[in-house]
Amino acid sequence: MNEVPLGFLELRGVTKQFGEFTALDDVNLSISEGEFFTLVGPSGSGKTTLIRILVGMDSPTSGDIALRGDVINDVPANRRPTCMVFQNLALFPHKTVGQNVEFAMKIAGVAASTRRERALELLELLRLPADFYSKRINQCSGGERQRIALARALAFDPEILFFDEPLSALDFRLRKTLEKELKDIHRETGKTFVYITHSLEEAMVMSDRIGILNHGKLIQIGSPDDIYNRPLNKFVAQFMGEVNTLAVDKAGTGKVKDSTTGSMYEITESGQEFESGFMIIRPEVMKIGNAADALPNRIQGVLFNDYALGSRIQYQVRSADGENHWLVERLQDDPFSGNAGEPVTIGWRAEDSILVPS
Amino acid sequence: MKSFSDWIRQPGLLNAVPVGLFLLVGFAGPLVLVLLYSFMPPKTFTLNQVPTLENYLSVVTQSYYISFGWSLMLAVITVALLLVITYPIAYGMTKLFNRWATLITILVALPLLISENIRLFGWVLLLLKNGVIDGSLQYLLGVSLSGLLYTVPAVVLGLVYVYLPFMLFPLVIGMSMVPDSLKEAASDLGASRLQIFWEVELPLSMPGILIGSLLVFILSLGSLAESKILGGQVIVMIADDIESAFTFAQNWPKGSVLSVLLITLSLVIIFFLFRNIDLDRLVGRR
Numbered sequence: 001m002n003e004v005p006l007g008f009l010e011l012r013g014v015t016k017q018f019g020e021f022t023a024l025d026d027v028n029l030s031i032s033e034g035e036f037f038t039l040v041g042p043s044g045s046g047k048t049t050l051i052r053i054l055v056g057m058d059s060p061t062s063g064d065i066a067l068r069g070d071v072i073n074d075v076p077a078n079r080r081p082t083c084m085v086f087q088n089l090a091l092f093p094h095k096t097v098g099q100n101v102e103f104a105m106k107i108a109g110v111a112a113s114t115r116r117e118r119a120l121e122l123l124e125l126l127r128l129p130a131d132f133y134s135k136r137i138n139q140c141s142g143g144e145r146q147r148i149a150l151a152r153a154l155a156f157d158p159e160i161l162f163f164d165e166p167l168s169a170l171d172f173r174l175r176k177t178l179e180k181e182l183k184d185i186h187r188e189t190g191k192t193f194v195y196i197t198h199s200l201e202e203a204m205v206m207s208d209r210i211g212i213l214n215h216g217k218l219i220q221i222g223s224p225d226d227i228y229n230r231p232l233n234k235f236v237a238q239f240m241g242e243v244n245t246l247a248v249d250k251a252g253t254g255k256v257k258d259s260t261t262g263s264m265y266e267i268t269e270s271g272q273e274f275e276s277g278f279m280i281i282r283p284e285v286m287k288i289g290n291a292a293d294a295l296p297n298r299i300q301g302v303l304f305n306d307y308a309l310g311s312r313i314q315y316q317v318r319s320a321d322g323e324n325h326w327l328v329e330r331l332q333d334d335p336f337s338g339n340a341g342e343p344v345t346i347g348w349r350a351e352d353s354i355l356v357p358s
Numbered sequence: 359m360k361s362f363s364d365w366i367r368q369p370g371l372l373n374a375v376p377v378g379l380f381l382l383v384g385f386a387g388p389l390v391l392v393l394l395y396s397f398m399p400p401k402t403f404t405l406n407q408v409p410t411l412e413n414y415l416s417v418v419t420q421s422y423y424i425s426f427g428w429s430l431m432l433a434v435i436t437v438a439l440l441l442v443i444t445y446p447i448a449y450g451m452t453k454l455f456n457r458w459a460t461l462i463t464i465l466v467a468l469p470l471l472i473s474e475n476i477r478l479f480g481w482v483l484l485l486l487k488n489g490v491i492d493g494s495l496q497y498l499l500g501v502s503l504s505g506l507l508y509t510v511p512a513v514v515l516g517l518v519y520v521y522l523p524f525m526l527f528p529l530v531i532g533m534s535m536v537p538d539s540l541k542e543a544a545s546d547l548g549a550s551r552l553q554i555f556w557e558v559e560l561p562l563s564m565p566g567i568l569i570g571s572l573l574v575f576i577l578s579l580g581s582l583a584e585s586k587i588l589g590g591q592v593i594v595m596i597a598d599d600i601e602s603a604f605t606f607a608q609n610w611p612k613g614s615v616l617s618v619l620l621i622t623l624s625l626v627i628i629f630f631l632f633r634n635i636d637l638d639r640l641v642g643r644r
Contacts, residue, residue: 057542078545090543094561103557104547156547 007069008033008192009054009160014063016049016216023049024060025216031160031194036186038195038203040239041213047196050213051164054194056080067159083158085166089149091137097123097148098133104156122151125188127181143174150182154189163195167202179205200240204228212236233356237280242314244283244326247358249276254350261323266296266350280354286328288315288336292347301326303344308332317346389621396614403610413615422599422616426623428585429596432510433578436517437571440525443518444570448529466523478516478587485512485588508590516584521577525570532566533559572631576624596620 009031016024023046031037041047052058054065056077064071072080083104091100099106101119110118120130126147132140140148146166153161163182167175183206186193197203203210204224211221212235220232231237234245248265251257256265256279265279292298301317304325313335317326320343328346330336338344365371397409400416451459469477484490485506492503506512536559544554560567582597596616603613 055546057546076545077542078548078550082546084543084546086539086543088537088539090537090539092540092544092558103544103549107544107548107553107557152547 008035008067009194010064010066010069011054012064012066014050014053014060014065016046016053016058017061023216024053027063027213027216027218029211029218029221031192033192034190036183036193036195036206036208037211038197038207038209039211039213040197040200040203042198042239045213046216047198047213048164049216051084051162051194051196054160055082055084055162081159082162083153083156083160084162084164085149085153087164087166087168089145089166091145091149091152093137095137096133097128097135097137097140100137100148101151101155103152118155119151122154125154125185126151142170143178146170146178150185154191158191160192160194163193165197168197168199175202176205182206200227212239229354231280231354231356234278234280234358237278237354237356242283242327244281244286244324246279246281246324247277248279248355250274256353256355261321263299265353267353267355268351270355272355274355274357277358278356280356281348281352282354283314283327283329284312285352286326286346286348288317288328288330288344288346289338292345295347296350297353298345298347299324299326300343300345303338303340303342305340306336317344392614392617394614395610396618398611398614400611401609413611417612417615417619422596425594425596425599426619428593429579429581429620430623432514432517432581432585432595433575435514436521436578437525437574439514439518440522440574441567441571444522444526444529448526448533448566451530452533463527466526470523474520475583475587477520478583481512481516481519481588482507507588508592510589510593513585513589513593516588517578517581520581520584521574524573524577528566528570528573529563530566532563532569535566536562568631572628575627579624580620 007030011027011029014024014027015022025046027050039047039050049058053060056072056075056079059073065073067081092103095103098116098119101122102110102115105115105118116133120133123130123132128144128147128151132144132148137145137148149166167178170178179202182193182195186206195203195206200210200212204227207224209221209223210227212219212227214235220227220236222230227236228240231240237243238245246265247259248256249259251264254266254269256267257263258265259276267279286292287295299317299319301319304316304318307314307316309329309332311332312329313332315328315330315336317328318324319326326346328336391405394405396413397411398405398407398413399410400413447462451462455462482489486492487504487507488496489507491506495501495503540558540562541554544558549557580597581595582601585593585595585598597620600613600616600620603609603616607613
């Protein structure tokens with residue numbers, strides 16, 4: 001699945017229990033050096049527990065964490081060569097920006113002049129003007145604080161940098177900017193980044209590989225392309241955003257049958273065993289109107305409503321039998337000309353049907 | 359620039375009028391009276407005399423510096439001892455004891471419902487010659503500890519005991535303002551427990567430490583009962599002298615001079631302590 005050598009940071013059978021509750025259930029994972037790995041999961045999936053264990057603020061009930069082959073389960077956070085950017089950033093409010101960035105170096109006993117030099121370098125790397133050095137934390141905006149927290153962590157010169165949803169409190173535009181910046185900084189520093197988020201979209205933008213976590217289990221690990229185009233189950237497929245989902249059974253070569261209505265649909269054989277489960281079709285591959293006429297999979301329905309999504313427009317179509325609501329998306333500069341309430345045909349190609357087991 | 363009529367009609371100012379009047383009559387008024395009396399001739403009870411500096415001169419030339427010295431020294435010792443004693447308790451209450459912290463709060467606050475003098479007389483019973491401690495030791499071990507009461511350590515014990523809540527609660531509040539995530543972040547960046555304490559916990563709980571110290575310092579400086587009840591005649595604190603001047607000696611102007619000097623001393627110390635310290639800035643709120 002990945003060409004780079006694995007085994008830089010390894011998790012073997014990591015399980016964490018809080019009383020009766022299993023927060024992490026036999027997590028096995030191997031992260032390679034220099035990789036940008038993102039763990040994605042909904043709230044309560046165990047991702048915060050996992051990152052706390054990785055940083056050393058918590059220990060697993062069973063299983064091992066190994067860095068470069070050495071088991072580090074019992075090494076406390078302040079002795080681990082790793083560092084985390086906190087969800088609330090945890091900047092020291094009584095220290096200046098410079099003092100915050102220099103904290104790890106001060107602890108390590110680095111000379112004041114060297115510290116200052118390095119801090120100024122890091123501020124520059126993070127696109128912060130040098131006069132921020134003597135500013136107070138509460139004089140900085142949300143995005144600036146974000147960069148200061150990252151600079152403070154980089155100043156520690158960690159082997160691995162962990163991120164606990166640091167962008168979740170920012171507004172949409174700033175988040176988009178910082179996602180890209182973070183990816184750039186990953187490139188520039190060459191460090192191993194392990195990021196956790198509840199947003200698969202955010203993970204897609206930045207990551208080399210993504211791990212999907214649900215109910216304490218790692219469900220799928222793969223590149224953004226794998227996760228998007230080859231989801232292993234319905235949960236992963238639906239986690240990305242709105243999709244059309246249909247319960248289907250296998251019905252001969254290249255065909256599946258709708259479990260409730262009995263309608264037949266064409267699929268492309270992937271070589272994987274499939275008996276029954278779900279067929280996933282993403283809204284952006286669906287066609288509507290004349291464009292759907294020549295397609296093998298077609299559904300007659302009524303256009304119910306349309307929603308502007310920015311670069312795209314989403315149409316909701318209710319099938320004639322009333323069983324399903326279908327979502328179709330088109331580019332914003334290529335809108336569909338039908339009116340709400342009118343009958344319409346929608347369809348998709350056989351190769352756009354994604355089959356996942358139930 | 360706002361005109362005066364606009365300024366006077368601000369709702370905040372109008373709302374502050376009742377409490378302002380109350381403070382004027384109940385707090386500022388008596389202070390002004392004391393200040394005026396300090397300039398009246400000795401042993402007068404009226405304010406319509408020709409002002410004089412006679413009382414100030416007589417206080418300075420007499421040996422009042424001794425009682426000022428005792429008060430200052432005991433206040434400093436009390437603050438220092440209470441910092442050492444209450445810091446671990448406050449730490450436990452904010453971080454370790456969880457629901458037991460409520461019980462400790464109640465146990466510490468409960469004695470405040472009983473008069474200070476009665477509590478101090480309780481200590482007298484304990485420390486007295488042939489009292490609870492001395493008598494028990496004599497009976498059980500045959501040793502006598504008869505010289506516990508009427509000593510300077512007994513006065514210090516009384517001060518520490520009486521003012522403990524005034525140090526403990528501000529410290530608890532100060533410490534609970536230090537978020538756990540900051541300590542975790544410091545640890546993650548390599549800091550040891552001691553480094554976390556110096557770099558994060560201590561500076562961020564400084565407002566609580568300063569307020570507690572100030573409360574205890576001012577209260578100890580003006581304390582009277584501890585030295586009288588537990589100290590006997592071994593030392594005289596300045597509040598004792600002030601009381602004697604107003605009551606026994608019937609010399610209000612002299613008592614006023616001593617009061618003015620005590621208030622001035624407190625103000626000077628507060629000024630120097632807080633001159634370079636901005637509490638909000640200390641914890642990064644400004």
